[in-house]
Amino acid sequence: MTDVQTTAPVMPAKLRGTYDVSPQGMCIRYRPRFGAVGFLIVWLMGWTAGCVLLAHQVFVKQEWMTIVFAIPFWSAWLFVFALVVGALTRRQRLEVDALGLRYVDRAVVTLNNRHIPRDEFRKFVVARRKSKSKDNHAKSGLEVRTTGKPLFMFQEMPDAELRWLSYQLSQLIEAQADDESADAGQSRGDALGPRPQTLAMSEQEVEPPSDASWELTRDFQSLRFVERGRWSWSGVLGLLFVNCFWNGIVSVFVGVLWGFMPGQQPQGLEWLMLFLFLIPFEAIGLVLIAALLFALLEPVRRRTWQFEPGLITYRQTWLGVGPRWAYPFEALARIDLGRRRGLLSRFGVHETADEARHSDAPCAMVLVKPDNTELCAIDGLTEGDARWMADVVMREWPEWFR
Numbered sequence: 246m247t248d249v250q251t252t253a254p255v256m257p258a259k260l261r262g263t264y265d266v267s268p269q270g271m272c273i274r275y276r277p278r279f280g281a282v283g284f285l286i287v288w289l290m291g292w293t294a295g296c297v298l299l300a301h302q303v304f305v306k307q308e309w310m311t312i313v314f315a316i317p318f319w320s321a322w323l324f325v326f327a328l329v330v331g332a333l334t335r336r337q338r339l340e341v342d343a344l345g346l347r348y349v350d351r352a353v354v355t356l357n358n359r360h361i362p363r364d365e366f367r368k369f370v371v372a373r374r375k376s377k378s379k380d381n382h383a384k385s386g387l388e389v390r391t392t393g394k395p396l397f398m399f400q401e402m403p404d405a406e407l408r409w410l411s412y413q414l415s416q417l418i419e420a421q422a423d424d425e426s427a428d429a430g431q432s433r434g435d436a437l438g439p440r441p442q443t444l445a446m447s448e449q450e451v452e453p454p455s456d457a458s459w460e461l462t463r464d465f466q467s468l469r470f471v472e473r474g475r476w477s478w479s480g481v482l483g484l485l486f487v488n489c490f491w492n493g494i495v496s497v498f499v500g501v502l503w504g505f506m507p508g509q510q511p512q513g514l515e516w517l518m519l520f521l522f523l524i525p526f527e528a529i530g531l532v533l534i535a536a537l538l539f540a541l542l543e544p545v546r547r548r549t550w551q552f553e554p555g556l557i558t559y560r561q562t563w564l565g566v567g568p569r570w571a572y573p574f575e576a577l578a579r580i581d582l583g584r585r586r587g588l589l590s591r592f593g594v595h596e597t598a599d600e601a602r603h604s605d606a607p608c609a610m611v612l613v614k615p616d617n618t619e620l621c622a623i624d625g626l627t628e629g630d631a632r633w634m635a636d637v638v639m640r641e642w643p644e645w646f647r
Contacts, residue, residue, distance in 0.1 A: 253416075254408040261402055261444055262410070270342030273410070275399050289325050296322050310505050311495045337398055339634035341414060346389060348396060356479075362455055365391045365629065366418060369411045371404065372397065387411060392629035393454035423618060441583030441611070444635045446643070451636035454629030461637060467553040468641055470592035470623075470634055474546030492530040498523055534574040550623055552638055557612070557621055572621045577645045580635045581611040582628070610635055613647075 265272040278295065299315040335352035343363065350357040372388035374397065380422040385404050389396040453459070462469045499507065502519050511519050542563055549560045557572040584607075610623040610631040623634070639646065 252645070254405070256409050257403065257405045262399070262406065262408055270340065271414065272341075273339045273399075275337045275339075277332075277337065277399075277401050279328075279337055282329060282332040283331050285332075289329060292318070292322055292325065302372075307372075307621075310497075312498050313493060313500065314506075317490045317493035317497075320486050320493065324486050339398065341417060347397075348398060350390075350398070358454065359396060361389065361391055361396065362392070363418075365393060365454055367391055369414045369418075371407045373402075391454070392632070393456040393627045410614065424644050441581040444580045444632065444639070446636060446639040450640065451633045453633045454627060456627070457630055457633070459634065460631055464493050467551055468637065470550045471576050472548040473542035476544050477540065480543075481537070481540045482535065484540050487644070488530075488533050488537050491533055492524075495523065495526050495530050499527070552641070559621070559623075570621075572612075574620055576615055576616065576647055577620065578613045578615045579646060580639065581613055582631050582635065583609055583611065604614055 261278075262273050262275040296315075299318055303315055331352040335350070335356075337351075338349045340347045345363045346359075346361040346366070348357065348359050348361075367390040370388050370390060371385060372395075374384050374386065385407055386397050386398050386400045386402065387407055387410060397468050399410075402410075430492065453461075458475070459470045459472050462471065498519070500506040502511065502516065502523065510516075545564050547560070547562045547565075547567075549558075551558045551560075551561070555573060555575065557574070559570045559572075560566045578610050578624075606623065608626045608628050608631045610626060612622070614620050614622045621629070626634070
């Protein structure tokens, strides 16, 4: 008895996506469905009436505590309104041909627009991501695994259709494979498995992946790899909503505690109990404010790895201010490439047990000394980033490795 699947998945009788297939490639259009959109529209109608009444009270009273009281209600309205508009207008489009892959995800504005060259593909798989709901339900989707960041799409598509689509795309890519794509795949190295892999300098220079987040600068006898923080609209807007909702509600109770809100101020034991009760909620609010500040400052964050003879240094800075670590050495034995399971995945990928050994979790480029001990490790890389950075270092200073 064997666990290997030898037959192609059966095409479902009813497909959720729209498919245009030709010998040159495939185009898939998909419209995700959101089952609760009808309920949210009804809820939004009632909530809108309440928000209009609050706006009238703010205009009439013109008191800042009235504005504070209204902020959580207005922020909740904006959040649900964005959900409804996104659910009604979201469209996903995937085009695959011999040159690569183009994926566009839109909902009024472009949410994701990515091109992946053909030589960066690893494979197509059906993957799962855990939802944020209380039942912790895992949502299936199609994942493109590459030497760079994986691409997850077509959430909520039925599993049977996902398995059929994954197989069809894999067959299409195999049929289009030629000598040039095979050579390009070799220049990237073999697919990284669960165990560390010792890297060697390839015959041809390894190019950075198309989604590389690191920049290379050369100075006199030194190399610097710099990663610049990138603004995330979804992250900033999400944290802004959470801050407005949570800290708006907490501010109302704080206003009651200190007599800023209209009505009778608590006295004596009642005041003390409310004061103690609010402490954990205020602490959470401060954490949320700090998270929002870090998200806003992300564009001024820098991670820098500098290589020079006898010394490797690392700095992480915000606006040029931050700690520095130095790693002096006399010689190196090798550079290993492996997965760092202890790290939180920046990509949010949650897999089944069968897929875990093929994980595209962040990689680490480990520099090993001649006594077989670790000098330092560059964490949070994609496989393509690590292979490119290691190749640059080994070509620049081959005499280090003896």
